[in-house]
Amino acid sequence: MSLRAHTVQPKKDSKPDSKRVGRGxxxxxxxxxxxxxxxxxxxxxxxxxxxxxxxxxxxxxLPKLGGFKSPNEEKGVVNVNRIEAKFEDGEEITPWSLEEKGLISQPKKGVKILAEGEISTAVIVKNCDYSSKAKEKIENAGGEVNPNE
Structure with a gap:
């Protein structure tokens, strides 16, 4: 169809101009x-x-709302026993790899690795926070924690 003055139509789903009142x-x-x-x-x-x-x-x-929302975003928390279940020897653990495996939902907020449970796989942890006991357990299993720091 060719574009001519008589074939121009308004965009689909566009709202027509509202009717002006008081004009006769x-x-x-x-x-x-x-x-x-x-x-x-x-x-x-x-x-x-x-x-x-x-x-x-x-x-x-409606209830009265009190308090405030903290400007400090909460990090995702992952225990070493869950890392043991999802990762193989030599795999890198980053916030994004944890998201891919379904262990956290928002990698941009960061991750903290805690020491609950046991770990025997040697993994490489990068760009994650960790507790001192979690670091100890990962290193005892033959893994590395933030090797470039």
């Missing part, structure tokens, strides 16, 4: 402009208040 009787929205005749709702500022009154019960049922 022939427009279909003249005189009362869709407000009816007299009464509070016909006046300017007349419809306010009803929304709040209708919702007041719902608003009152």
């Amino acid at each position: 009787v022939g427009s279909g929205k003249g005189v009362y402009c869709g407000r009816g005749i007299k009464g509070q709702r016909a006046r300017s500022g007349g419809k306010s208040g009803t929304l709040y009154i209708g919702m007041k019960d719902d608003i009152m049922r």
Whole structure:
């Protein structure tokens, strides 16, 4: 189909311009402009208040919220026994490899490796925080912890 002045159409799913009111009787929205005749709702500022009154019960049922959200993001936590189950000898452990194996969900926040359980696989841990006992267990199993530091 060629593009000509009579073939141009509005974009699919676009909203048509809203009807302007008060522009003459022939427009279909003249005189009362869709407000009816007299009464509070016909006046300017007349419809306010009803929304709040209708919702007041719902608003009152909401709990008061206290406290704050900490700006310090919490790191993911992984124990050495879970590393033992998911990783082979010589594999590198990074926040992204832990995400791939399903042990953490947000690698950008960081990871801390803790010492719960036992580990016998020699793994190489990079870019992760760790407890002193976890480091000890990984090194006793023949692995390395942050070798480039």
